[in-house]
Amino acid sequence: MSKLVAKRTVDMQIIGDWVEPGSRVLDLGCGRGVLLDYLQQTKQAHGIGVDLDFQKILGCVRRGITAYQGDMEAFMRAFPAGFFDRVICSRTVQELTDPAAVIVEALRAGRAVTVGFVNHGYWKNRVDAFFRGRKPRNPVYTTEWFESRPANPVTVSDFERFCAAKGITVTRRAVLRGDWHTPCRFRPNLFAGYALYDLTR
């Protein structure tokens, strides 16, 4: 198992622990449906994924995962408040043009919202920026700036300040060290490589 696959599995397991069996789950930026497939198999979740890219939808359909090709905000607006038991935004926030709007809309359409992201405050990323003066590159962010999509890096501290400012309740938090496995007990903004939050209004 490659390091990358191992890292993905860890975050899937934590989300899996938070998902109630049989619940209705919306995955924003679902990719090829790997997470929903896992939740469907382990938690009998009723999942639907949203992604912009046709090939991702094809990947979902191939797995037997239902998916919707289109804009995630417009998709959520088509549902009444609290329609989904949980909206998952896993490794997607840094790609959004308006993350606040998406999270607020997710908190309306979903009764709980799970957000997971790579912590750009992690010390290695800071060292990269400080000593090399360059965009962080590591096994997760493998690309040069000119081969990357525009991304909006977020840190643990950024995210928690955002939740506080918006009056969003953090019901659960999982912060993991650089190996994305060991719980990080000390100064997560500096020492956590990955963070997961469970939110409610």
Added chain:
Amino acid sequence: MNDAEEDSPSAPPEPGEVGLVEPHDFVCTQPFTCESGQVLPGFTLRYETYGRLNAARDNTVIVCHALSGDHHCAGIHALTDAKSGWWNNFIGPGKAVDTTHFHVLCANVLGGCQGSTGTSSTNPATCRPFGVAFPFVTVRDMVRAQKLLCDQLGLTALAAAIGGSMGGMQVLQWGIEYPGFVRRLIPLATTARESAQAIAFNEVGRQAIMQDPDWHHGDYGRGGGPRVGLAIARMMAHITYLSDQSMDAKFGRRRKGVADNPAYTFDVQFEVESYLRHQGESFINRFDANSYLYITRALDHFDLAAAYGSLEQAFAPVTAETLSVAFASDWLFPPDQNRAIVLALLRAGKRASYAELALNLGHDSFLLESEDLYGLVRSFLGSPASP
């Protein structure tokens, strides 16, 4: 940070052909009451099948055709046939609808003119063609008649119902009308509610037919009829099946026979004119004008939200899983109208997926050769069964 490396789809087998096929007739001798309340004393549906019905009799994929389509959707009727069935690129051994796994059934719709009972059929009461004495049919009537055919064939379930445009409407109606009988729905380039614009185009086509003096209020007998009106209706409708971009790519402003034509006449000067005239000409040789009136009316009446109170209520009985596909350049049944179907299915708690292809042919894109479309439909038909 993507999971692209996880997917390694096995290469699909080299596609083959269904080859020589022949149509069959299903004759229903029982009276059939249409949604309009009018009664047909009985009816015939002309249909074709490809592939083998399995022992459980539940591997049939029913193909629902569009306004001007028919039951001949794959293969050829004779070795001399210049053209194969209208969806031959899609149906066959190793193709998107794989006839080595599925038994494929396609019937000409009730009210049609390719062998099923319709306006040009003989009215047993008068021994003359029905003409406008034919009962008004709806999309639901078309589906109900096809269900009687399925019963006659002893089918225990349908693996899927698939179709584009009016075919997509029938697919939705299948899911609503016979839940439990159909396992998967694949509506393509369609709508749950014929829009004002689409009704408007249908009305222009009908007026072209009805204003033709040869229409004779529908009583024109076999062979004659409003040929000019029908050709104009077809020319106009054909534009709505294409896109600005695709027409410009195909024809541009290219001239036709300029050398022997003076520039300032109303004869054909542009290739696009010649193409449309050809479309009109070939249509009148295969389509009945009254049938065109009836089927476009059936399209106009299609409005699931109005028929069932709301779209969610319409879809409430559905048990099948749905895959809806729209085409970015389709302005007759644009992506938004297809999205509305999936969103309502999801709100009703059903399993449904939506995909959109950036093909540029307009509404007719669903008939294009597209590996993306093939792959999507093949995957959906072969995906793990719903939990």
